[in-house]
Amino acid sequence: MIKVNYFARLRELTGKSEETIEQNSMTVQELLNWAEDTYPGFGKNTVHVAVNEEYALKEDVIQSGDVCAFIPPVSGG
């Protein structure tokens, strides 16, 4: 099972800060596809994924127990 966190626009779009996905393993691209299918308007082409608090590539593999976060365009400062 994989934990995912939502922030900012995505937290408002999904109506939640976090949830758990019942998967043992999936790629970052598969996770983004899942998010787009589950939440229309997610905008997977502009959203980055962090796995265990580090930016991940689309081909990286997420394992059960990992903590992921969807990172929409940042705007600190």
Added chain:
Amino acid sequence: MKPFEIIETPIEAQKYTDYVLHAGAGAVTVFAGHVREWTHGVRTVYLAYEAYVPMAEKKLAQIGAEMENKWPGVKVAIVHRIGELHISDIAVLIAVSSPHRKAAYEANEYAIERIKEIVPIWKKEIWEDGEEWIGGQKKYPEKGDVAE
């Protein structure tokens, strides 16, 4: 205080300046980013910031390490505030000390540019007649180009 931190309370600049100051420092630059009322003719009522706090603090520390690598001898502290901020509040503060002034100026500007690129912090502008999450991140990075 921690040298790289996200806080929910008003930023006290002196704490971060004191942290970077030491006997070998001939220059200290302090950048404070404040909440601006007018942006391109639109009046902001207040801003709401949120962050992925543990990752944001790691990324601030990473930026500090990059600065020490590029400008040997600098000492750095960076703090970003989240929550509701009003006009003129400090949103971000970067303190850099260095033996000489040039590195302190250059490293400080580098820090704010990197914050805007890689630190998971988001700003929502709230206007009198609406609101919007701000952000202009580029497309997904390719291999070897992980948002760096």
